[in-house]
Amino acid sequence: MRTLSVVRAVALAAMMSSLCVVTPAMAAVTVAVSPTQVSLPANGTQQFTATVSGSSDQNVTWLVNGVPGGAPSLGSISASGLYTAPAGAPASFTATVTAQAEAAPLVTSAASVAVAASTYSGAVYYVATTGSDSASGSATAPWRTIQHAMSTVPAGATVEVAGGMYNELVTITHSGSATAGYITLVSAPGQTATLDGTGLGVPQGQQGLITLQNASYVRVIGLQLQNYTSNSSSLVPLGIYITGSGDHIEIRNNHIHNIVTTVQTSSGDAFGLAVYGTATTPISDLIIDGNELDHLTTGYSESLTVNGNVQNWQVTNNRVHDNDNIGIVAIGFEGTAPTTSLDQARNGWIAGNTVYNITSTNNPAYNNQPGADGIYVDGGTHITIEWNNVKAADLGIELASEHSGHDTSYVTVRNNLVLYSNVTGISIGGYASTVGGTDHCTIVNNTLFENDALQSGSGEFQIQYHASNNLFANNILYANSQGLLINSFVVSSTPPVSLEDDLFYTSDGVSAANWLWNNKTYTSLIAFQKASQSESNGLLADPLFRSTTTPDLQLSAGSPAINQGLNLGLAAEGAYDYAGSPRTTSSGLIDRGAYQN
Known part of the structure; x- marks a missing residue:
C-alpha cells in the first residue's frame, strides 16, 4: 500500500473541505449499525441507527448496495436511516445497507436485509386484435382495445395483450394500490403487442402512445411503441408520457422507436419517453429499466427525459441509440413543477445503460451542429451515474x-466508459457565462477514450462556466492524436475543480499530450501540475489497455493504473466497477479508471 495515500487524502480534504467524501479515515473513528440483519416483506420498512465513535461529527451517509439513498429496485433509505423495501421485487434478494461516517469516509458499517418478492396476484384480463370491447375480457372472450382494458380493470389486475398491431392512444388515469397491487399492462408471453401511431393526431397537445396521468402502482412491460409523428410545433408526440404526480411506476423492457417531429426548427419537439413531475406531490419510486429507444427524431427535445418534481427514480439497463438529440437527461428549473423548490429531478440512479450514436449533426433544430449529450444532468441534484457505456455521442456525459x-x-459520475464522443468525453459547467453551472459534483474512476473525434478542441474533459467545488479523480484519459486531455478555457482565480490521481495518455504517445488551464496551454504534465496546483500524483503513461483497436479498456497486467487510485470511500467510489467486480481490494487499494483489475 502506498504510504503517501493518507497524506495526500488529508491534503485534498484541506483543499476541498466542503466535499465530505474526501476526508480520510482516522483510526480512532468507528461506526456501528443496528440492527445488523433483518428480513422484510415487499414495501416493508426498517429503522436503522448508526453510532459514530471517536468523532464529534455523528453524521453518516446511508447507502443501499453502494448507492447513496438507494433506488426503487434496491430499496430506498432516508437521511435518518429509514429503509423501505421495494414494493414489487420480482424475486427475493438481499440488500446491503451501509452507514459511512462523514467524518471518516473510509469507515463504514453494514447491515444485511433479506427482501421478499412481491406477492401480489390479481386477476388477469386479455386484449386481442380479434376481440370486442363488449366481451368479458377473459382469455376466450378478449377485449379489442387496450384503452378499454386500462379504463376497466381494478387495482391489482394484469392486462395481457396478444401480439398484433393496435392503432390507438392509451391514457391511464387510475391506479393500483399498495394493498391490491399494481395494474400491469404487458404483452402476452412469447408475443409482442405493438402500439402504432400511424395517422393518429395529438389531441391533448402533448401526448404519448401511452400516457400515465396522476397514476400510481402501474407497470408497462414488453410493448412496442412506434410511428407517432407530428407536423406541428404545437403538437408533441411521445412514445410513453408520465405526467402529474404518482408513485410506484415501472416502465420495463419496451421498445420505443420512430417517434418523430417533422418541424425543422427549435420549436419542434418529440420524445421517446418523458416523465414530467408537474404537481406539488412528486412522481416517485419510478423504475425505467431494460427499454430500447432508437431512431427517434426529437427535434429540440430528448430521447429519455426525467423533468421537474421527480424524486427517488432510476433509469437503468436501457439501450438508447441512433437518435438526433440527447439520450438520457435529468432536468431542473424549467418551470415544470409549480414551485422552484420542487422543480428539480433529484435522488436518481442512472446505471448500466448503453448509449450510442447520439448526435444532432443531422438535426435541423440544431443547425446540424453537434450538441447532443449521451447522458446529461441539466439542473438535477443528488444523482448517481455509474456503469454506463456511452459511445459516439456528441458529448459523452455532461453536468451543467x-x-x-x-x-x-451533488452528482457522482463513477465507473463509466466514455469513448469516441464527437466533441468531448465529460463536460462540466454551463455552456455560456449567462447560464448556470456545476457545483459539488464528483467524477471518479471513469475511462475516457479517444473523445473529440471531430477535433473541435474540446478534449477529453471540458470545464466551462460557473463550475465550483468539484472533484475529478482516479480517471483514465486517453486522448486521440490532438492530445487535449483537460480543457479549462474559462479564466478564474478560483479552481473550478480539484484534479487528483488521474492517468493521462494519447494515441500518439506522451509527446502529443497537452492541457489547457485558465485558457493557457501546457505541453508537459509538470507544467500543468504547477499551473493548476493539482494532480500531484497524476501520471502521464500508457495505461496498457487490453486492446486499443477493439477496444477493450480493461487493464493488462503491469498497468500503471493498478493499485494507484486514491480511495475516497464507498459513497464516492461505489461498491462495484464497470464490470461488476468489487471496487476495492481487501487491502483497500483501488485502480484508476472504470475497471478494477
Whole structure:
C-alpha cells in the first residue's frame, strides 16, 4: 500500500473541505449499525441507527448496495436511516445497507436485509386484435382495445395483450394500490403487442402512445411503441408520457422507436419517453429499466427525459441509440413543477445503460451542429451515474445547467466508459457565462477514450462556466492524436475543480499530450501540475489497455493504473466497477479508471 495515500487524502480534504467524501479515515473513528440483519416483506420498512465513535461529527451517509439513498429496485433509505423495501421485487434478494461516517469516509458499517418478492396476484384480463370491447375480457372472450382494458380493470389486475398491431392512444388515469397491487399492462408471453401511431393526431397537445396521468402502482412491460409523428410545433408526440404526480411506476423492457417531429426548427419537439413531475406531490419510486429507444427524431427535445418534481427514480439497463438529440437527461428549473423548490429531478440512479450514436449533426433544430449529450444532468441534484457505456455521442456525459442562478449539484459520475464522443468525453459547467453551472459534483474512476473525434478542441474533459467545488479523480484519459486531455478555457482565480490521481495518455504517445488551464496551454504534465496546483500524483503513461483497436479498456497486467487510485470511500467510489467486480481490494487499494483489475 502506498504510504503517501493518507497524506495526500488529508491534503485534498484541506483543499476541498466542503466535499465530505474526501476526508480520510482516522483510526480512532468507528461506526456501528443496528440492527445488523433483518428480513422484510415487499414495501416493508426498517429503522436503522448508526453510532459514530471517536468523532464529534455523528453524521453518516446511508447507502443501499453502494448507492447513496438507494433506488426503487434496491430499496430506498432516508437521511435518518429509514429503509423501505421495494414494493414489487420480482424475486427475493438481499440488500446491503451501509452507514459511512462523514467524518471518516473510509469507515463504514453494514447491515444485511433479506427482501421478499412481491406477492401480489390479481386477476388477469386479455386484449386481442380479434376481440370486442363488449366481451368479458377473459382469455376466450378478449377485449379489442387496450384503452378499454386500462379504463376497466381494478387495482391489482394484469392486462395481457396478444401480439398484433393496435392503432390507438392509451391514457391511464387510475391506479393500483399498495394493498391490491399494481395494474400491469404487458404483452402476452412469447408475443409482442405493438402500439402504432400511424395517422393518429395529438389531441391533448402533448401526448404519448401511452400516457400515465396522476397514476400510481402501474407497470408497462414488453410493448412496442412506434410511428407517432407530428407536423406541428404545437403538437408533441411521445412514445410513453408520465405526467402529474404518482408513485410506484415501472416502465420495463419496451421498445420505443420512430417517434418523430417533422418541424425543422427549435420549436419542434418529440420524445421517446418523458416523465414530467408537474404537481406539488412528486412522481416517485419510478423504475425505467431494460427499454430500447432508437431512431427517434426529437427535434429540440430528448430521447429519455426525467423533468421537474421527480424524486427517488432510476433509469437503468436501457439501450438508447441512433437518435438526433440527447439520450438520457435529468432536468431542473424549467418551470415544470409549480414551485422552484420542487422543480428539480433529484435522488436518481442512472446505471448500466448503453448509449450510442447520439448526435444532432443531422438535426435541423440544431443547425446540424453537434450538441447532443449521451447522458446529461441539466439542473438535477443528488444523482448517481455509474456503469454506463456511452459511445459516439456528441458529448459523452455532461453536468451543467441551462438556467442562470441554478446549478447541477451533488452528482457522482463513477465507473463509466466514455469513448469516441464527437466533441468531448465529460463536460462540466454551463455552456455560456449567462447560464448556470456545476457545483459539488464528483467524477471518479471513469475511462475516457479517444473523445473529440471531430477535433473541435474540446478534449477529453471540458470545464466551462460557473463550475465550483468539484472533484475529478482516479480517471483514465486517453486522448486521440490532438492530445487535449483537460480543457479549462474559462479564466478564474478560483479552481473550478480539484484534479487528483488521474492517468493521462494519447494515441500518439506522451509527446502529443497537452492541457489547457485558465485558457493557457501546457505541453508537459509538470507544467500543468504547477499551473493548476493539482494532480500531484497524476501520471502521464500508457495505461496498457487490453486492446486499443477493439477496444477493450480493461487493464493488462503491469498497468500503471493498478493499485494507484486514491480511495475516497464507498459513497464516492461505489461498491462495484464497470464490470461488476468489487471496487476495492481487501487491502483497500483501488485502480484508476472504470475497471478494477
